[in-house]
Amino acid sequence: MKRKRVESAAEDLSQLQRRIAALLQKQSLAVLSTQGAEGPYASLVAFAESPDLKHLLFATTRSTRKYKNLSRNPRAALLIDNRSNRVSDFVRAMAVTAIGEARELAGQEREAQCTLYLTKHPRLREFVSSPSCALFCVRVDTYLSVSRFQNVQELHIKA
Amino acid sequence: MNYVVPLAEIGHELSARAGGKARALARMLQHGSTVPAGVCILTDVYHEYVRRTGLQTSILMALNRRNLTGARWEELWDTALNIRALFRKTPLPADLQSQLARALAPHVAGRAVAVRSSSPGEDDARSSFAGLHASYLNVVGMDAVIDRVREVWASLWSDGALLYRRELKLDVVKSAMAVVIQELLAGEKSGVAFGMNPNDPEQSVIEAVHGLNQGLVDGTLEPDRWILERSSGRVLSHAPAARSQVVVLTAQGVQVAPLPPALREKAPLSAREVHRVYGAVCDMERLFDAPQDVEWTWCGKQMHLLQSRPITTVSSDDPEDRRSWYLSLRRSFENLKVLRKKIETIHIPALIEEARVLSQMDFTELSDAALDAECRRRADLYVKWHRIYWDCFIPFAHGMRLFGIAYNETVQPSDPFEFVELLAYADLETHARHRLLEAMAARVRADAALGRCLAGGQGGDADFQASLTRFHKQYGGLLAIGSGPVSGPDPVVRLVLEMAKGPPRAAVEATANRKTLAERFLAHYGGGKRREAEELLDLARASYRLRDDDNIYMGRIKGELLRAQTALQQRRPGAAGTPKQALDDIERLDALKNPTRGKTVRPASVRESASFRMDTRQVVGQPAGPGIATGAARVIEKVSDLADFKAGEILVCDAVDPNMTFVIPLAAGIVERRGGMLIHGAIIAREYGLPCVTGVPEATHIIRTADRVTVDGYLGIVIIGEAALREKLLGLRGG
Numbered sequence: 001m002k003r004k005r006v007e008s009a010a011e012d013l014s015q016l017q018r019r020i021a022a023l024l025q026k027q028s029l030a031v032l033s034t035q036g037a038e039g040p041y042a043s044l045v046a047f048a049e050s051p052d053l054k055h056l057l058f059a060t061t062r063s064t065r066k067y068k069n070l071s072r073n074p075r076a077a078l079l080i081d082n083r084s085n086r087v088s089d090f091v092r093a094m095a096v097t098a099i100g101e102a103r104e105l106a107g108q109e110r111e112a113q114c115t116l117y118l119t120k121h122p123r124l125r126e127f128v129s130s131p132s133c134a135l136f137c138v139r140v141d142t143y144l145s146v147s148r149f150q151n152v153q154e155l156h157i158k159a
Numbered sequence: 160m161n162y163v164v165p166l167a168e169i170g171h172e173l174s175a176r177a178g179g180k181a182r183a184l185a186r187m188l189q190h191g192s193t194v195p196a197g198v199c200i201l202t203d204v205y206h207e208y209v210r211r212t213g214l215q216t217s218i219l220m221a222l223n224r225r226n227l228t229g230a231r232w233e234e235l236w237d238t239a240l241n242i243r244a245l246f247r248k249t250p251l252p253a254d255l256q257s258q259l260a261r262a263l264a265p266h267v268a269g270r271a272v273a274v275r276s277s278s279p280g281e282d283d284a285r286s287s288f289a290g291l292h293a294s295y296l297n298v299v300g301m302d303a304v305i306d307r308v309r310e311v312w313a314s315l316w317s318d319g320a321l322l323y324r325r326e327l328k329l330d331v332v333k334s335a336m337a338v339v340i341q342e343l344l345a346g347e348k349s350g351v352a353f354g355m356n357p358n359d360p361e362q363s364v365i366e367a368v369h370g371l372n373q374g375l376v377d378g379t380l381e382p383d384r385w386i387l388e389r390s391s392g393r394v395l396s397h398a399p400a401a402r403s404q405v406v407v408l409t410a411q412g413v414q415v416a417p418l419p420p421a422l423r424e425k426a427p428l429s430a431r432e433v434h435r436v437y438g439a440v441c442d443m444e445r446l447f448d449a450p451q452d453v454e455w456t457w458c459g460k461q462m463h464l465l466q467s468r469p470i471t472t473v474s475s476d477d478p479e480d481r482r483s484w485y486l487s488l489r490r491s492f493e494n495l496k497v498l499r500k501k502i503e504t505i506h507i508p509a510l511i512e513e514a515r516v517l518s519q520m521d522f523t524e525l526s527d528a529a530l531d532a533e534c535r536r537r538a539d540l541y542v543k544w545h546r547i548y549w550d551c552f553i554p555f556a557h558g559m560r561l562f563g564i565a566y567n568e569t570v571q572p573s574d575p576f577e578f579v580e581l582l583a584y585a586d587l588e589t590h591a592r593h594r595l596l597e598a599m600a601a602r603v604r605a606d607a608a609l610g611r612c613l614a615g616g617q618g619g620d621a622d623f624q625a626s627l628t629r630f631h632k633q634y635g636g637l638l639a640i641g642s643g644p645v646s647g648p649d650p651v652v653r654l655v656l657e658m659a660k661g662p663p664r665a666a667v668e669a670t671a672n673r674k675t676l677a678e679r680f681l682a683h684y685g686g687g688k689r690r691e692a693e694e695l696l697d698l699a700r701a702s703y704r705l706r707d708d709d710n711i712y713m714g715r716i717k718g719e720l721l722r723a724q725t726a727l728q729q730r731r732p733g734a735a736g737t738p739k740q741a742l743d744d745i746e747r748l749d750a751l752k753n754p755t756r757g758k759t760v761r762p763a764s765v766r767e768s769a770s771f772r773m774d775t776r777q778v779v780g781q782p783a784g785p786g787i788a789t790g791a792a793r794v795i796e797k798v799s800d801l802a803d804f805k806a807g808e809i810l811v812c813d814a815v816d817p818n819m820t821f822v823i824p825l826a827a828g829i830v831e832r833r834g835g836m837l838i839h840g841a842i843i844a845r846e847y848g849l850p851c852v853t854g855v856p857e858a859t860h861i862i863r864t865a866d867r868v869t870v871d872g873y874l875g876i877v878i879i880g881e882a883a884l885r886e887k888l889l890g891l892r893g894g
Contacts, residue, residue: 012765013773054770087216087332091223144776148223150876152777158770 024049030078034069048120056138076102100140163262176201178277178337197341205335234834239318244575246313274307277337280327291319346456348427352440355450363387367427374406379491392437443467514715522726537720558702569683582703588711603659650802710817782875784844784851788828789869815840828870832858
C-alpha cells in the first residue's frame with residue numbers, strides 16, 4: 001500500500017501553502033466559473049499563478065461569454081485539480097477552488113504579468129499578444145483545498 | 160476457463176498467479192506426496208471480479224477513510240469488516256459466474272470441498288503469515304463454494320493482512336488472491352508438525368488432535384504434543400492433552416463436539432504414526448530446502464498432507480511492534496468462555512470489593528507516614544489492576560467481534576455493523592451512574608429553591624447531600640480532583656445544575672427491532688447449533704457490557720488513589736503526591752491503556768501569518784452513531800474540563816473513557832480522535848441515540864472549544880464552523 005502522505009488534518013499553514021503551490025505549479029488548466037445573466041457558466045482556461053499565491057492569471061478573447069460575464073460580475077472561481085481518471089482519484093486526487101475577483105489588466109501591468117503568464121505557457125504567445133485577447137488577473141481571497149475525497153481546508157488571504 | 164488449473168499442472172510459470180499454497184501443493188503432488196486432489200482458481204479471476212464490479216474503487220475508499228498509519232488494530236478490524244461486507248454484497252458478473260461454475264463443476268459436483276486461500280503476497284514476502292487469510296472446510300454445492308471463494312478473496316484485506324500490509328506489499332490495484340478448491344477429507348486424527356521447533360533448533364514438534372485439525376489451528380482444542388530430536392526423530396517427550404472435545408464435520412461446515420469417551424484415554428497418534436509424521440516433515444524439508452510447518456490428517460491407515468510452508472515466524476525487533484499481540488487477541492469461542500468465567504467470577508467481584516474496602520478507609524486515623532505509604536500501596540494496586548485489564552479484559556472484548564463475524568456470515572446484512580444493535584442497550588454501569596445524577600437533577604427541577612441554593616455554593620438539604628455523598632463514594636469523585644482545591648461549587652453539583660436546565664434524558668430503550676434481529680440470527684441454526692449460537696450471543700453481550708463496566712470499576716480504584724493523594728496533599732501542601740502529580744502518574748498509566756494517545760499530542764500548529772490564515776472546514780472520520788447534530792464544541796483535554804460542559808455542546812475528545820461519560824447525556828454529539836465502531840464513545844453514543852463520528856485525526860487540535868461544529872453521524876464527517884448543514888438536512892432523523 002504505497003501511499004504518499006498527501007495531507008494531515010494537523011498540517012500547519014506553511015504545509016498547506018506548499019501543497020497548494022505545488023498543485024498550481026504542476027497544473028496548467030483550470031475550470032473557470034463565472035456568473036452571467038442566465039446563470040452560472042464554466043469554461044476551461046490556461047492559468048498561471050503568482051509565486052505568493054495571491055493572484056491567478058488567465059487569458060481570453062473579448063468575444064467570449066466568460067469575458068461578458070466578468071464584465072458584469074467580476075467575482076470568479078477557478079477549480080484546479082490533479083485527477084487522472086483512475087480508481088485512485090477518489091483518494092489521491094486533490095482539488096483546489098480559488099475564489100476571488102477578476103479584473104482585466106492593461107498597460108505596463110499587463111506587460112509585466114504577461115511575462116509571468118508566458119513563462120508558464122510559452123506556446124500561447126501569439127494568442128495573448130493578439131489585440132482581441134484580454135489578460136485577466138484574479139485577486140484570490142480564499143483557496144479551498146479538498147483531498148482524500150472529503151477533507152476540506154481553507155486558506156484565507158488577508159486583504 | 161483457463162483460469163482454473165488442476166493443482167498437479169501448476170508449474171513455475173504459474174507461481175505468481177496461483178499463490179504460495181497452490182504452488183507448494185503442486186510441488187508436493189509432483190514429488191509423489193499424498194495430497195487431496197484439487198484445482199486452483201488463479202488470481203486472474205480475482206482481478207477481473209474487482210475490476211468489472213468496481214469493487215477496486217470501493218476497497219480503495221474503505222482503506223482511505225483514514226490514514227492507516229498508526230491506526231489501532233480495532234480500527235483495522237472495522238476496515239476489514241467493511242471490506243468483507245463489500246465482497247459479500249457484490250456478486251460476480253453473470254458471465255464470470257457461469258464460466259467459473261462450469262470450470263469448477265467436475266471438482267465440486269456431488270462432494271464436499273475445502274476452499275482455501277493461496278496468496279501470492281505471502282510468497283513474495285518469502286515468509287508465511289499463518290492465519291491471516293480465510294479457509295473454509297466442508298463446503299457443499301456450487302453456490303456455497305462461490306460464496307466462499309468471495310470470502311477468501313475478501314480475506315486478502317483481513318485485519319491481520321492489514322496489520323502486515325507493508326510486508327505483504329498490499330496494493331489495491333496489484334494485489335490479488337488465488338483460491339485452492341480441494342477434496343475434503345474426513346480425517347480421524349489430524350495435526351501440525353514443525354520440522355524445527357521455533358524455540359529450539361535442535362528439536363522437532365508434532366501436535367495432534369482427534370478429528371479435524373481446524374480446532375487445533377484456531378486454538379479451540381489443546382493438542383497432544385510430542386517433542387522430538389530433530390536429527391534422529393527420537394521422541395524426547397509427550398505431553399498428553401485433556402482431550403474432551405473434537406471438531407467434526409456437519410452438513411455444512413464443522414462443529415465442536417464432545418469427544419467419545421473411548422478416545423479420551425487414547426493419544427491421537429501411536430508411536431509408529433508419530434514417526435511417520437516426522438518422516439513426512441523431513442521429506443518436505445528436503446523438497447523445499449528449508450524447515451517446514453506441515454499440516455496433515457489421517458484417514459484409516461493413510462496419512463495425507465494438507466499443506467507445507469516454511470517456518471518463519473513473523474517477528475520484529477521493534478519493541479513497539481504490538482502486531483503479534485493484536486493477532487493473539489483473536490480468541491476462539493471456547494477460549495473466550497473460559498476467560499468470561501474467570502472475569503465474572505474472580506476478577507470483577509475482586510475489583511469491586513477492592514474498591515469498596517479502599518473507600519471505607521478513614522485517612523484521619525493515619526499518620527503522615529502511614530498515609531504516604533497508603534498512597535504508594537494504592538498506586539501499586541492500580542498498576543496491578545491495569546495488568547489484569549490488559550491480560551483479561553481487553554482480550555475478552557474479542558467476544559463482540561467473534562459474534563459480529565458469525566452474525567455477518569449467517570445473516571449477511573447490508574450493514575456490517577448491524578450486529579452491534581443486538582449487543583447494545585445492556586444495563587451498563589454507566590446507566591446506573593447516570594440514573595443517580597438524573598435523580599439529583601430531577602430534585603433540582605422540582606425545587607427551584609434548592610437549585611438557587613446549590614448555585615449559590617450552599618450544600619442543599621440533607622437528602623441531596625446524602626445523594627451527592629453516595630455518588631462521590633460510588634464513582635470515585637474524579638471530577639472533584641481535577642479541579643484542584645474546592646473553591647467554587649462541587650463539579651458534580653455544577654453538572655447536576657446543568658442537567659436540570661433541560662428535560663430528563665435517558666438511554667434509548669431496546670427496540671423491538673433488536674428482538675427481531677436476534678430471532679433472525681438464531682433462526683439460521685437448528686438443534687445443538689442453536690444453543691451454541693445463543694451462547695455466542697450471550698457471550699458477546701457480556702463482552703459488550705464489560706467493555707464499559709470494567710473501566711467504571713477501574714475508575715473507582717483510580718478515584719480511591721486520588722482520594723488518598725488529595726488527603727496527603729491537604730496535610731502537607733506541596734509535598735510529593737500532590738493531585739497534580741497524581742494526575743500525571745495516572746495519565747502515564749492511562750496512556751498505556753491507549754498507546755497512541757500520548758504520541759499524537761503535539762503543540763498547536765501555526766495556522767496564521769501576516770498574509771494568510773487557514774481553517775479546517777471539514778474532516779472525515781468513521782460514522783459510529785447515526786444522526787446529525789450542530790452545536791458549540793467542548794474540547795476535553797483533561798478530566799476537569801468536563802465540569803464546564805454545557806447542555807447541547809458537542810463533546811470533542813481524544814478518546815472517550817467511560818469515566819468521562821458523565822456528561823454524555825448533556826451532549827448533542829460526539830467527535831473522537833480514536834477510531835472504531837466498538838469503542839466506548841461509539842457504544843455510549845448509540846445508547847443515548849447521539850450522532851457520533853470517531854477516528855477524526857487530530858480532533859482535539861483542529862477543533863477548539865466554542866467552535867461551531869456539525870457532526871454528520873451518517874457519513875462520518877465533521878464540519879467545522881458551518882451552521883447551515885443541519886437546516887439543509889431537515890427531514891433527516893437527528894439530534
